[in-house]
Amino acid sequence: MVAMMHNPLRPTSPLRLVDAVPEPSSAVPEAIIRVEDLSIVFDVPRGEVIAVDRVSLAVMPGEFVSLVGPSGCGKSTLLNAMAGLERPFEGEVTVAGKPMLAPRPDIGMVFQQPHLFPWKSVRRNIAHGPRALGKSKTEALRIADDLIDMIGLTKFASAYPHTLSGGMQQRVAIARALANQPRVLLMDEPFGALDAQTRAVMQDNLLELRDRINATIVFVTHDIDEAILLSDRVLIMSAGPGRILRDLSVDLPRPRSSAILTDPAYLALKRDCLDLIRTEGRKAFEQMEAVT
Amino acid sequence: MSTGGHNRATMAGRLSVLVGALSVPAFVGVWELIARSRIVNAVLFPPPSTVAVAVLDWIHSGQFFGDLSASLFRVTVGFLIGTTGGIMLGVLTGRFRLLSSLLSPLFHILRPIPPIAFVPIVILWFGLSEAGKLFLVVWGVFFTVWLATHIGVQKVDRGLIRAAxxxxxxxxxxxxxxxxxxALPYIVVGLRTAVSISFYTLVAAELAGAFAGIVYRIEIAQQNMQTGQVMGGLAALGLLSFVADRSFAAIAERAVWWR
Structure with missing residues (x-):
């Protein structure tokens, strides 16, 4: 608690101070994201699809966790549940102690597509969140200008989104999500739509950014290199129904850069991941074959 | 060689501009010739010069501006009320499923009935009052704008909504x-259609009986066999709706300002 209060960007919930319900005493710090026995089921024309099957996980404050798995394994659905965009069918998702039933401004999200408001300039896009939360226009624009400097788009502050490249748009989307100073930043394959070069630059940017914002980050990707490079922990998911297969700690030194991509420890880790995913992928494929 | 081809291209371009500029004058000239050639009955088919004189008389008599403002008032106010209602209900039915289930079937039944068909009932309800004329224009405009907005709202990128x-x-x-x-890009398309619809319904509204208005003047002139005046009225109506459409197109281009 005391350690956390040193960080102005991550304000402790006042509720917890007032209620002061003693947690079961343990030396383990309290998880900021807790997923317990979560199942999510979708209705489809031919019945039901279990997108997420009894998943439990915990993310510690300040951690960077990646969810990796084949497409359709439910990793985005799991992330949406953490965002409050998807209701649990069974089980529970809590963020900062409160169950997620609807989106909350202390949780930011970056999607695969930037989804910037096309009618707003870069500056106004970033200021949207603070304005929506009732901050004055001056205050909101000041926050926006700081973030624009941070993402290096000062020259484009008054540009409209469609005039920017994909990478620049995604940087604006990240800045917009950060404008509300979220305690948790959820990222759903944010670099998936970018070309390889831009993606590498964006990954390095995110590594730098992370040191400055100090938010807990959950990052969905199907790119193992990306997951290992960025994360403290990689959760590997299996397909149909979505489950967490393996929880791997990435004990590589920080600060990291793409230079670690040739580190032996990195390569060993990557081999583990690939083996797991390949076996899973084959299983899922055979299941699909069997069904059709 | 290349300069020759270039010259030929610019020549062709200039020629088409010239022909375009001559299109209307040539038409008027041929009309004048035919009407004066005694092939046709000049009383029923007056030459453009006669039409011009009739229009000048119309303006000098002071009636023109009264007619113009009466018609403009009906079109503008009817358009504003109808489109405001259409946009508001379109946003609501596009966004709230229950409301859509309640209203959409009704609107889809009423929408295809040509507004002109409502003239008899409008006369019974409103007599020859201004309210009846406004009602017809509002009615004509409303459904088009409602549908465009409704569809536009449903097509709003879900990603934008989630981000918001x-x-x-x-x-x-x-x-x-x-x-x-x-939804604005869709709404603007609906509004532009509504501009021409508001003129169609204006015609119906004024033919149904009025005391001033451009179409009213056309009808009076017809009863008095003033064919020049009839044609002048038609020309004025055409010009008016042309200007309205063009200025709306210019506004529409700026309405979606981020493009």
Missing amino acids: LMLGTPRRQMLSEIILLG
Whole structure:
């Protein structure tokens, strides 16, 4: 608690101070994201699809966790549940102690597509969140200008989104999500739509950014290199129904850069991941074959 | 060689501009010749010069501006009321499924009935009052704008809505900003169609009986066999709706300002 209060960007919930319900005493710090026995089921024309099957996980404050798995394994659905965009069918998702039933401004999200408001300039896009939360226009624009400097788009502050490249748009989307100073930043394959070069630059940017914002980050990707490079922990998911297969700690030194991509420890880790995913992928494929 | 081809291209371009500029004068000239050639009955088919004189008389008598403002009032006010209602209900039915289930079937039944068909009942309800004329224009405009807005709202990128939700956008702002602006490109198309519809319905409204108005003047002139005046009225109506459409197109281009 005391350690956390040193960080102005991550304000402790006042509720917890007032209620002061003693947690079961343990030396383990309290998880900021807790997923317990979560199942999510979708209705489809031919019945039901279990997108997420009894998943439990915990993310510690300040951690960077990646969810990796084949497409359709439910990793985005799991992330949406953490965002409050998807209701649990069974089980529970809590963020900062409160169950997620609807989106909350202390949780930011970056999607695969930037989804910037096309009618707003870069500056106004970033200021949207603070304005929506009732901050004055001056205050909101000041926050926006700081973030624009941070993402290096000062020259484009008054540009409209469609005039920017994909990478620049995604940087604006990240800045917009950060404008509300979220305690948790959820990222759903944010670099998936970018070309390889831009993606590498964006990954390095995110590594730098992370040191400055100090938010807990959950990052969905199907790119193992990306997951290992960025994360403290990689959760590997299996397909149909979505489950967490393996929880791997990435004990590589920080600060990291793409230079670690040739580190032996990195390569060993990557081999583990690939083996797991390949076996899973084959299983899922055979299941699909069997069904059709 | 290449300069020759270039010259030929510019020649062709200039020629088409010239022909375009001559299109209307040539038409008027041929009309004048035919009407004066005694092949046709000049009383029923007066030459453009006669039409011009009739229009000048119309302006000098002072009736023209009265007619113009009466018609403009009906079109403008009817358009504004009808489109405002159409946009508001379109946003609501596009966004709230229950409301859509309640209203959409009804609107889809009423929409295809040509507004002109409502003239008899409108006369019974409103007599020859201004309210009846406004009602017809509003009725004509409403459904087109409602449908365009309804579809536009449903086509708003779900990603934008989710992004706005994640940023804590309040419900009201979601409707008035994200949904409305997201649907604006569709709404603008509906509005432009509504401009011409408002003129069609104006004709029906004034033919049904009025005391002033451009179409009213056409009808009076017809009863008095003033064919020059009839044609002058038609020309004025054509010019008016042409100007309205063009100026709306110019506004529409700026309405979606971020493009």
